[in-house]
Amino acid sequence: MTASSTRRTTAARSRIAAVGAIAVAGALILTGCGDQTKDGEDSTKETATASKAPLFDKLPADIQKAGEIKVGTNAEYAPMEFQEGGKIVGVDPDIAAALGEKLGVEFKFTSGSFDGLITSLNSGRYDVAMSSITDTPQRQEGLNDDGKKLGPGVDFVDYFTAGTAVYVQKGNPEKINSIEDLCGKTAAVQRGTTYEKALKTQSKACTDGGEKKITIEAFENDTEAQTRVKSGGAAAGVNDYPVALDLSRKADGGNAFEVVGEQFEAGPFGIAVNKDNKELTAALEEAVNAIIEDGTYKKILEKWGAESGAIDKAAINGGK
Known part of the structure; x- marks a missing residue:
């Protein structure tokens, strides 16, 4: 998504866990080691480390x-x-x-x-x-x-x-070629994303240039935004480029959407x-x-x- 959306310091400790002669690359080994504390607490989980997980000791x-x-x-x-x-x-x-x-x-x-x-x-x-x-x-x-x-x-x-991409119904009935073409039209987007921000920025550019603002319909999830575009309720949707491209390739066998223009504001x-x-x-x-x-x-x-x-x-x- 170009999307809003979006984290603790502890001292590094080295720990080597061995479970017999078994080493499973990159996997967590859960053991019931049998030995428990005097209070009857469960023993600590152990993990494969050293050569099989070279960065384990870097973790908190x-x-x-x-x-x-x-x-x-x-x-x-x-x-x-x-x-x-x-x-x-x-x-x-x-x-x-x-x-x-x-x-x-x-x-x-x-x-x-x-x-x-x-x-x-x-x-x-x-x-x-x-x-x-x-x-x-x-x-x-x-x-x-x-x-x-x-x-x-x-x-x-x-x-x-x-980057951010604009996608439309297959066939592009509203003749949208870029985000700038959305002035005076309705666009669907997921709430809290960077591409919602992109629409707000463009809408201001529309009004500053003497055109009508973009009517932005922001939804809780992206599926609702896609449905709005597919039904014709919105002229276009705005999403992360790889997501929009995947939609154009797979939704309804490639017959629901198409991406217009180039991706922009890559980050x-x-x-x-x-x-x-x-x-x-x-x-x-x-x-x-x-x-x-x-x-x-x-x-x-x-x-x-x-x-x-x-x-x-x-x-x-x-x-x-």
């Missing part, structure tokens, strides 16, 4: 102990993240699984509303948010579109890049992390670079037809 101690990273997402953005057969799949879950192999923990995804992801992250419900979230200075600083402070903000580990997608968790942020950056270097990253993007969003190196808070 609480995540090492848990053996997992809790991920908040909004699984409505094929091919980035969506639900299929009761599972959350797509580019982001595959990248997360590859990161998990480097870090020696499991990334567990939970889907919720997009505009609540950063709030849920900073409340401690999630360890990270990964949902095609565009890394912007406003999100880094916890500001809304008007510059009002809403929260502490987040740090981003950038792993992908994408990085980032994994959002609580600002107090610098240790996790640094570990994720190292893991992203590791999967780029070993070729796993490229294979994942090729699998989903998302090669246009590839980056050469991870960055922290690279959004400008």
